[in-house]
Amino acid sequence: MIEVRNLKKSFRVHVKKPGLLGxxxxxxxxxxxxxxxxxxxxxxxxxxxxxxLLGANGAGKTTLVKTLAGIVYPSDGDVKILGHVPWERxxxxxxxxxxxxxQKAQLxxxxxxxxxxLLLREIYSIPRQKFHDKLNFLSETLGITEQLNIxxxxxxxxxxxxxxxxxxxLHEPRVVFLDExxxxxxxxxxxxxxxxxxxxxSQHQPAMILTSHYMEDIKALCKRIIIxxxxxxxxxxxxxxxxxxxxxxxxxxxxxxxxxxxxxIPHEIVAAEPQFLKIKIPRDQVAPSVNSLLQSLxxxxxxxxxxxxxxxxEALFRGEM
Amino acid sequence: MTRYxxxxxxxxxxxxxxxxxxxxxxxxxxxxxxFFYAINIAFYQVLFLHTxxxxxxxxxxAMIFVAAYILVDALQMTIFSTNLWWFPIFVNRGDLDxxxxxxxxxxxxxSVREFAANSLCNVFIxxxxxxxxxxxxxxxxxxxxxxxxxxxxxxxxxxxxxxHMLFLIGVFWTHSARGFDSLxxxxxxxxxxxxxxxxxxxxxxxxxxxxxxxxxxxxxxLLFEDxxxxxxxxxxxxxxLMFFVLRWAWKFSLKAYSSASS
Amino acid sequence: MxxxxxxxLEMRKIFSYRIDFWTQFIAYIVVWVGISYFLxxxxxxxxxxxxxxxxxFHALMLYYLITASVAKIIRGQDIGQISREIYQxxxxxxxxxxxxxxxxxxxxxxxxxxxxxxxxIFAIVFFACVFGLPVEITITYxxxxxxxxxxxxxxxxxxxxxxxxxxxxxxxxxxxxxxVMLRFISGLLGGALLPLVLFPEWAQKILYTLPFPYLISxxxxxxxxxxxxxxxxxxxxxxxxxxxxxxxIFAVVWKKGLRQYSGVGI
Numbered sequence: 001m002i003e004v005r006n007l008k009k010s011f012r013v014h015v016k017k018p019g020l021l022g023x024x025x026x027x028x029x030x031x032x033x034x035x036x037x038x039x040x041x042x043x044x045x046x047x048x049x050x051x052x053l054l055g056a057n058g059a060g061k062t063t064l065v066k067t068l069a070g071i072v073y074p075s076d077g078d079v080k081i082l083g084h085v086p087w088e089r090x091x092x093x094x095x096x097x098x099x100x101x102x103q104k105a106q107l108x109x110x111x112x113x114x115x116x117x118l119l120l121r122e123i124y125s126i127p128r129q130k131f132h133d134k135l136n137f138l139s140e141t142l143g144i145t146e147q148l149n150i151x152x153x154x155x156x157x158x159x160x161x162x163x164x165x166x167x168x169x170l171h172e173p174r175v176v177f178l179d180e181x182x183x184x185x186x187x188x189x190x191x192x193x194x195x196x197x198x199x200x201x202s203q204h205q206p207a208m209i210l211t212s213h214y215m216e217d218i219k220a221l222c223k224r225i226i227i228x229x230x231x232x233x234x235x236x237x238x239x240x241x242x243x244x245x246x247x248x249x250x251x252x253x254x255x256x257x258x259x260x261x262x263x264x265i266p267h268e269i270v271a272a273e274p275q276f277l278k279i280k281i282p283r284d285q286v287a288p289s290v291n292s293l294l295q296s297l298x299x300x301x302x303x304x305x306x307x308x309x310x311x312x313x314e315a316l317f318r319g320e321m
Numbered sequence: 322m323t324r325y326x327x328x329x330x331x332x333x334x335x336x337x338x339x340x341x342x343x344x345x346x347x348x349x350x351x352x353x354x355x356f357f358y359a360i361n362i363a364f365y366q367v368l369f370l371h372t373x374x375x376x377x378x379x380x381x382x383a384m385i386f387v388a389a390y391i392l393v394d395a396l397q398m399t400i401f402s403t404n405l406w407w408f409p410i411f412v413n414r415g416d417l418d419x420x421x422x423x424x425x426x427x428x429x430x431x432s433v434r435e436f437a438a439n440s441l442c443n444v445f446i447x448x449x450x451x452x453x454x455x456x457x458x459x460x461x462x463x464x465x466x467x468x469x470x471x472x473x474x475x476x477x478x479x480x481x482x483x484x485h486m487l488f489l490i491g492v493f494w495t496h497s498a499r500g501f502d503s504l505x506x507x508x509x510x511x512x513x514x515x516x517x518x519x520x521x522x523x524x525x526x527x528x529x530x531x532x533x534x535x536x537x538x539x540x541x542x543l544l545f546e547d548x549x550x551x552x553x554x555x556x557x558x559x560x561x562l563m564f565f566v567l568r569w570a571w572k573f574s575l576k577a578y579s580s581a582s583s
Numbered sequence: 584m585x586x587x588x589x590x591x592l593e594m595r596k597i598f599s600y601r602i603d604f605w606t607q608f609i610a611y612i613v614v615w616v617g618i619s620y621f622l623x624x625x626x627x628x629x630x631x632x633x634x635x636x637x638x639x640f641h642a643l644m645l646y647y648l649i650t651a652s653v654a655k656i657i658r659g660q661d662i663g664q665i666s667r668e669i670y671q672x673x674x675x676x677x678x679x680x681x682x683x684x685x686x687x688x689x690x691x692x693x694x695x696x697x698x699x700x701x702x703x704i705f706a707i708v709f710f711a712c713v714f715g716l717p718v719e720i721t722i723t724y725x726x727x728x729x730x731x732x733x734x735x736x737x738x739x740x741x742x743x744x745x746x747x748x749x750x751x752x753x754x755x756x757x758x759x760x761x762x763v764m765l766r767f768i769s770g771l772l773g774g775a776l777l778p779l780v781l782f783p784e785w786a787q788k789i790l791y792t793l794p795f796p797y798l799i800s801x802x803x804x805x806x807x808x809x810x811x812x813x814x815x816x817x818x819x820x821x822x823x824x825x826x827x828x829x830x831x832i833f834a835v836v837w838k839k840g841l842r843q844y845s846g847v848g849i
Contacts, residue, residue: 011580071421073579087579094424106419110339119331123425125324346757353760353767360771367777371635372626503607507614514618518625523617 001175001207002045002068007077009038009063009231037063039231040077047174048205050197052212052222052239056317060231061211065177068209069099081175095124098173100164102180107152113163114148117170124171131170138166142196158189165193169200176200178210182217194220215310227316234316239309246316247307249280252290255301265293325429332436340438347439354398354443358391358450361513376517381458382545383515388447388454389474389537390513395447396478397485399440404432405485409498417578428571432486462544469553470544476560477536481512483563484531493574512536532559585682586690593694608702612651619647636780642717642807643778648710649803650775652703656734657741657769657798659695662762664688666752674844685833689742696738720807729815730805733797736822741769741798743829750833753840774800780809791818794825 012032037060045051055061066072068079070086070093079086084093100106107116114135121131139145142162147155152163161181168176178197182190194217201208212218218225218239225242227235235242251270259274267289271278277297281289286304293299340347365387369380378386408431411417420427455467488505492498511519511527516538519527527534535556543552597604627633627640638646665688668674677684716722748765752758770776772795779787779800790796801818804810810818 066418069418069422071418071579073576089421091424094422097422099419099422101418104416104418108335111335115331115335115338119328119335122324122328122331123423346755346760349755349757349760353764356764356767360767360776363771364776367781367783368626370783371781372630374629375622376625497603500603500606500610504610504614507611510614510618514622518621520621523621 001047001082003080005042005078006040007038007067007079008040008075009067009072010034010036010075036231041233043226043236045207045209047207048201049224050201050208050210050222052210052218052225053228054218054225054313055228059228061228062179065179065209065211069097069177095171096173097175098168099177100168100179100181102161102183105164107163107167109153110151112149112151116167120167120170126171134170138169141199142166142192158185161185161189161193165196172204174206176206176208178208180212182212182214190214190216197221227313229317229319243306243309243312246312248283250283250286251305251307252279252281253303254293254297254299257298257300328425329433332434336436336438350439351442354395354440355446358446361387361391376515378515378517384454385458385544386515386537386541388451389541391450392447392474393478393481393536395440395443396475397481399437399444401432401482403435403437405489408489409492412492466544466548470540473540473543473556474537476556477540480532480536480560480563483567486567487570490570490574493577508533529559535559589687589690590694593691597695597698612648612706615651616644616647620644636778638778639717639719642720645710645717646778646803646807648706649806650799652699652706653734653799653802654775656696656699656703657737659692659738663759665746665749666758669750669752685746692742693738726805726808730802733802733805736819737798737802740794740822740826743826743833744794747829747833747836750836750840753843769795769798773798792821797822
């Protein structure tokens with residue numbers, strides 16, 4: 001459904017020297033710096049797939065999403081979405097996609113949501129009966145039927161986001177881009193939105209691309225994630241595999257029965273207290289090492305942990321892995 | 322086409338329900354425009370204390386001309402003004418994004434989505450002034466000429482919008498439209514003056530590239546003077562050309578917007 | 584002196600977008616005086632006269648140049664500043680300062696006026712260099728000084744009127760239109776559209792008791808030597824009277840408004 005080949009996007013930024021002289025100079029001579037937001041990325045997304053797009057601020061997530069939605073012209077590369085080139089912005093294409101940006105409202109501030117939806121019905125030429133069924137269904141699922149007639153600006157942030165979701169999904173898009181859909185929401189609202197997205201997916205099998213800063217979103221929604229750093233994909237694969245691929249260690253914690261002097265162990269000791277030890281052991285040596293630890297030390301209790309997925313991804317963002 | 326018409330009906334509905342809320346402002350804006358009309362009429366009245374003709378027109382003719390540009394003002398305030406006021410702000414905040422993903426012309430959407438319901442009263446007042454000016458005209462006027470005149474004044478509103486939009490379109494590159502916008506507002510004064518006072522290169526500019534004289538002066542000419550097909554064609558062809566230029570410029574600047582944003 | 588601090592701070596703010604500032608001013612003056620040129624040259628030519636209401640064509644153009652600049656000077660800052668602050672709840676910021684709000688805002692306003700004043704001087708010098716000064720006008724120091732002092736009064740009077748309108752926004756959502764109305768009225772009745780001598784006798788009599796002529800045209804008339812000393816004294820008195828009148832209204836409305844305000848958005 002979404003095919004991306006070697007997509008590149010660079011743009012020029014104008015750098016200005018500070019101070020009065022700097023701004024006078026910039027009137028005549030402008031210094032430009034080439035910024036590469038995307039450095040040739042390729043991937044496919046299939047129907048029914050929700051791909052989580054992760055990356056630090058400025059890594060290129062939003063640029064990628066906007067390029068796929070047809071808002072941004074790329075510098076190079078090919079994109080085919082439902083057989084269309086997004087930035088040609090054919091009506092046929094725009095009718096089948098939806099874009100939700102958590103930080104930008106699309107609904108009109110002064111109007112009740114229902115009025116906005118009626119306008120959207122016109123924009124997307126949705127048949128009347130279908131529109132009403134759809135609206136009833138969506139608003140009931142999200143539990144905001146009561147709020148449909150209240151002006152957007154009087155709604156809570158969570159309710160507003162739910163309205164934005166309805167607005168985006170009324171025309172049953174086959175490709176959905178979600179840019180930080182849960183930003184700033186409380187936990188219950190986040191969960192409601194996640195459940196709703198899953199439900200939409202199971203009914204319509206759209207291709208979805210989701211960016212979010214909340215790991216909870218990613219864990220709940222995406223089987224596959226793409227990690228982007230400085231315009232390049234550094235990981236594209238199942239969420240579950242990321243820990244196996246990138247962490248070479250497990251953490252073994254030992255509670256001891258009595259105080260001992262620091263033992264002589266061939267592994268890195270992360271933390272040592274009189275009756276407690278935390279040891280980093282390479283994945284392939286966990287079983288034999290634990291065995292020998294149990295024999296040589298007075299162990300009262302023992303736990304083996306994976307490194308948290310959040311930490312792994314964080315480290316990837318920073319380029320530490 | 323019918324879809325666009327139905328979309329526009331929605332915009333109308335929205336604006337009326339919104340206008341019902343802000344009562345005081347609703348009233349202020351009507352009064353403000355009335356003052357504008359009164360002052361313009363007074364200005365020409367005072368001028369004609371000191372001269373009998375201005376740019377080839379006598380006082381009665383000048384009043385019809387004033388009524389015409391008042392009507393243009395009322396119409397553009399109602400249909401376009403609010404939208405064009407927001408437009409540079411939208412571009413700078415990057416709010417165009419949502420308009421670009423919809424299967425509707427973004428230029429249409431951005432230009433007419435906010436209908437100023439409160440200014441609609443002023444359109445009626447402006448029509449009233451027009452009726453007064455035409456009925457107090459002492460020479461006979463042919464009905465089809467009056468009809469043509471009114472139609473061309475409406476067309477003048479459209480020209481007004483297009484010129485304004487072309488001035489604002491620079492915001493895609495400069496990120497501040499204040500300079501362009503204020504230049505347009507100053508230049509706008511040209512359409513409130515009879516074209517007869519301009520001559521030479523200035524006149525050429527104001528009848529072609531910056532067609533301010535085609536908004537009200539030329540239509541008024543067709544009403545008072547012998548009908549000249551060339552004048553009518555001049556207006557129509559310029560309107561059409563401007564429309565194509567605007568469409569092209571819009572496409573071109575969207576490309577710039579898309580290439581520059583990230 | 585905090586007033587000086589506020590003044591220079593505001594000046595620095597203006598300087599940060601000076602390019603806009605100058606291009607806008609030049610465009611404004613060129614277009615405005617240009618259109619007046621075409622309008623009046625057509626009237627002068629049509630009637631075959633060389634002066635109207637004791638203005639020669641040359642002096643009339645200078646009159647338009649000065650009044651156009653003065654209109655900018657007295658309006659100073661972008662209109663709607665105070666009302667915006669009230670509407671958005673930013674007023675609280677000023678209320679905690681140990682200085683009177685009215686004076687604070689007036690000083691800010693003066694900084695903008697001052698910038699436009701510099702532009703006016705440039706404009707006059709430019710005009711004098713390119714077209715020369717009208718023969719009937721000789722510039723004397725005392726007249727220039729008087730013109731400058733009167734301009735200050737005009738600024739204060741306009742600020743006093745505008746301030747009253749701005750604080751209507753304690754009750755109304757948007758007073759922008761009221762301020763535009765003030766601009767329209769002061770444009771016509773203040774003499775920016777036409778010299779006031781062209782108005783009918785009876786209208787002039789009424790006009791000169793109203794505040795409007797003293798906002799825009801009077802300082803230009805001083806500069807162009809159209810008024811006597813006696814008239815200037817009288818004008819000064821009228822400006823004072825109107826200023827006091829509007830200041831009293833401001834004080835009353837402000838007091839009521841603050842009670843109403845109750846710090847929206849704190």
